[in-house]
Amino acid sequence: MISIEVTPLTTAISAKPHPHHHHHHDDPRGFVAAVELASEKRGLRLTTLRREVLELVAAAEKPIKAYDLLDQLRERHGNAAPPTVYRALDFLLENGFIHKLESINAFVSCHHPAEAHQVPFLICDTCSSAEEVCDERVAELIEAQARALGFRPQAQTLEVHGTCRHCRRG
Template sequence: MTTAAHRHHHQHHDDAHGFVAAVEQASSERGLRLTPLRREVLELVAGAGKPVKAYDLLDRLREKHGNAAPPTVYRALDFLLENGFIHKLESINAYVSCHHPEEAHQVPFLICDTCHCAQEVCDERVAELIEAQAKAFGFRPQAQTLEVHGTCKNCREA
């Protein structure tokens, strides 16, 4: 049985600096190599404050490193995705930092179509329900992306 305490035991990182520090710690604990470039891409994603596209990241990298190329950014993003440090929002082809990079997980997102912010829904019951339904149909899921589009509270009140 999943309890509220179990669902919300993650430490959330709302500031970019705290998030990057948590990723550095998780990388160290897992024996992963967070290279300077991977760290820089991570900082850009975390500092964006909303979903950011790969080519926007590339433009930001080129401000400091004029010779940055798309494969460089995509390799860094792939590393960060594979290790659960960021999420890719497929419907808008953009990346966001993970609220709890200490462990891999699948979570749904609420995406505002007005301001383009994305809110990670930190409730394991949603993923467990989808997993249970898939199992009931004899389906073996390999990846799970649930993105709900609409209008956030701030945009509705504006």
């Protein structure tokens, strides 16, 4: 288990914004268009079902679970099956178009689908919203600590649970 002292990490992260700017896709159509472009550039096949699952994830205001996606697909098509949804989700995950929030077993669209990256999420335990922290220094710090300990990481999942600004006010 890797342990990282929180105080220096917090100081390093909050010291100043990261100079690399990421364009965020606030509208689902813009996000889907960005994924279509990234798929085309990479020679990936964004099938009708994959696109539809992507659209549903993008349109969700909060992280969405696979069975909620399945229910929405069944409303449209009537015959959608769990393996079909999971295959579409696997494709979208493998290609970095969505993220899986392991602690709540739900999916969110990626704010920058054209680039491979590892990012932490802030998850509100009150309203279930999730915010992608677009600061690659966090992942770089974890990676550097792992290398310093002789550990070769294959994947990172950092999810911070708490209460969002909106819920703290209300």
